[in-house]
Amino acid sequence: MNSSKSPCVLLTGGAGYVGSHTIIPLIESGYEVVVLDNLSNACKGDEGQKPVPITKVEEIVGKQVTFYNVDLLDYNSVAQIFDKHDISCVIHFAGLKAVGESCVIPLTYYRVNVSGSINLFEIMKAHNVKKLVFSSSSTVYGEPKFLPITESHSVGQNLLNGYAKSKYYIEGILQDLCNSDKEWNVIILRYFNPVGAHPSGQLGEDPTGIPNNLMPFVAQVAVGNRPCLKVFGNDYDTIDGTGVRDYLHIMDLADGHVSAVKKIETNSVNGAVAINLGTGNGFSVLQVIETFSQVSGRKIPYEIVGRRQGDCASSYCDASLAKSFLGWEAKKTLKEMCEDTWKWQSMYPKGFSTAK
Ligand code: UFG
16 A cells, blocks of 8 residues: 555444454455444444454454444434544445345335435545445346346346345445446445355354354254254256355455455546456355365255245356456355354354353
8 A cells, every 4th residue: 555544444334244354354455444333233242342253353463443333324423433534435234134034124124224325325425435335245136037147137126025125226326326426436246145254263154043044054053053954945957956156255255345445445436336246156055065064074964845935046146347347356165165164163153152
């Protein structure tokens, strides 16, 4: 970095799974980091302490991280953070993300995700901070019409849940905002399936309750927390009949954010650009189970059950725009994803509550 003062990056939702892992390469790349999180889905620390994931990050990087327990819906408190810090760029992770829950309490999802985002963008505008990386999802593509999915694939069609729609709506708001004011530089990152943990095993994904997603469920079966994995369907048109996804190591994903921030900091994005973050490779549920079983040395009992509503057969991306535009590509293999997940799960069998 050329300037004497490091740019300051604000992470909303920075105590969550993707946010907390992203702090590490940001600090290692020389950025100042400020984290805001309302801790609705993160492990709180003891009285007066920072949340556990933030403490773990501080141990890994050997540096203090500025943290605010603030909700994006609390306009004044968020604005005060912008008054206090010379924020250059924002990475907006904060939001609710459980697909099933979003069908039960859609209004809550729209209030938190959409209204929270509007608050943030208004505060950014008021403080003349117009550089943003937004955490979106491949879910905005709906059922893939072709594979691999490129960024020019249609978005917003036949979205089955409020979570997917909330991401799609926020992307639309950002497009409108950028059309209205050319000073904005926005990168929308459409994640495929982030999995894994920091290679130290000290930081990982800690879902509350029963995991919705495959990898944390497999890890919990391997460690003995759950007896058996349900495989949702083996009659898809895929290599072995089970669903195929583009799994991406969380540290590769974290690096993708650093690449996006570096690009944004050059002020050369001009508008809102959507970019896929994935490996470009698909693996089936049975391939994930097999690889996890090999690296952990544990048997992973599973049973085949019916398809899960809303699932598609295959989803994997064309990741070439990330390479040409951001200079980023995923490096880690499925084996490394499973190894690091296993390291974290076996060190912290009950997640962060074991770490307190
Ligand atoms: N699966 C099982 N058993 C389980 C969980 C999942 O067989 O217990 C299967 C699913 O059917 C699917 C694959 O494993 O074939 C991956 O499922 P995940 O739930 O891990 O991931 P999804 O691709 O369904 O969804 C993920 C995120 C969503 C996001 C979506 C697209 O969970 O938040 O990717 O970005 F919207």
